[in-house]
Amino acid sequence: MDYELLCAKVIATTRLTGNFIRKESLSFNSDSIEFKGLNDLVSYVDKQAERLLVKNLSKILPEAGFTTEEDTINTKGEVFDWIIDPLDGTTNFIHGIPTYAISISLYEDGKPVIGVVYEINRGEMFSAYKGGGAFLNNKAIHVSKRTSLSECLLATGFPYYQFDKQPQYMQLFSTLMQKCHGLRRIGSAAVDLAYVACGRFDAFFEYNLNSWDVAAGAFLVQEAGGSVTNFTGGDEFLQTREILAGNGLIHTEILDMMEEHFNSNL
Ligand code: IPD
Ligand code: CA
Ligand code: CA
Numbered sequence: 001m002d003y004e005l006l007c008a009k010v011i012a013t014t015r016l017t018g019n020f021i022r023k024e025s026l027s028f029n030s031d032s033i034e035f036k037g038l039n040d041l042v043s044y045v046d047k048q049a050e051r052l053l054v055k056n057l058s059k060i061l062p063e064a065g066f067t068t069e070e071d072t073i074n075t076k077g078e079v080f081d082w083i084i085d086p087l088d089g090t091t092n093f094i095h096g097i098p099t100y101a102i103s104i105s106l107y108e109d110g111k112p113v114i115g116v117v118y119e120i121n122r123g124e125m126f127s128a129y130k131g132g133g134a135f136l137n138n139k140a141i142h143v144s145k146r147t148s149l150s151e152c153l154l155a156t157g158f159p160y161y162q163f164d165k166q167p168q169y170m171q172l173f174s175t176l177m178q179k180c181h182g183l184r185r186i187g188s189a190a191v192d193l194a195y196v197a198c199g200r201f202d203a204f205f206e207y208n209l210n211s212w213d214v215a216a217g218a219f220l221v222q223e224a225g226g227s228v229t230n231f232t233g234g235d236e237f238l239q240t241r242e243i244l245a246g247n248g249l250i251h252t253e254i255l256d257m258m259e260e261h262f263n264s265n266l
Contacts, residue, residue, distance in 0.1 A: 003129035013056040050086035085212035089188030103190035105216035115219035126194040128223035143226035143247035144199035157206035193217025197224040203246030
């Protein structure tokens with residue numbers, strides 16, 4: 001399989017869908033919001049963008065299955081599977097905040113081989129393919145080289161529907177805020193991860209995320225030379241729905257804090 005060529009095709013189809021989302025954002029009316037659960041918003045833009053992606057990705061690799069957030073399709077491929085979030089950062093989109101992205105990954109035999117995150121309003125196309133490294137608008141990117149937390153900028157996501165771990169999370173935030181340059185919550189896990197991959201953020205952590213939120217971005221971080229684990233340092237971040245992704249140089253220090261504030265108190 002020529003992953004580089006495949007990745008170029010995915011980029012082209014992602015750009016098309018990005019154009020659709022950008023156009024809709026200009027006339028979007030928040031009356032058309034639907035609720036999937038507490039604070040879990042969706043709009044016709046998410047669903048139409050997903051259908052467009054499914055249609056075009058099916059032409060690229062007809063035998064592949066799909067796991068998609070909006071469930072416009074759900075199939076299992078024998079070898080290949082796409083994992084798609086057509087619009088990551090829907091709450092931002094609905095409120096007119098410009099940070100949102102399309103997130104697409106391709107898995108082969110259960111392992112990632114392609115990852116694409118497109119931050120639509122900045123025109124930033126992050127991509128990675130197996131063995132090829134990671135790119136931003138076709139230029140190679142790498143995770144940061146910062147070794148001291150005191151020089152680092154971190155990103156996270158706040159819980160918004162399941163609040164059982166919130167007290168421990170707040171303690172962790174409090175400790176981290178005092179040790180680093182700052183803690184950001186920009187509202188799109190895919191963008192958070194892409195920013196780790198290109199060294200803007202030094203690490204990102206969040207829990208309760210789904211595979212479509214993180215599969216592409218986590219692969220970008222790995223191909224850019226970083227580390228991705230769950231909150232106890234294991235590889236199963238998709239299954240355990242906890243993710244810590246970073247440059248690898250501050251990973252143990254953050255894991256130790258997580259153990260102290262989070263896991264030990266569960
Ligand atoms: C959300 C974003 C957000 C994260 C949420 C996700 P959505 O995805 O990634 O940053 O905090 O947990 O659900 O719903 O906008 O696709
Ligand atoms: Ca998402
Ligand atoms: Ca989404």
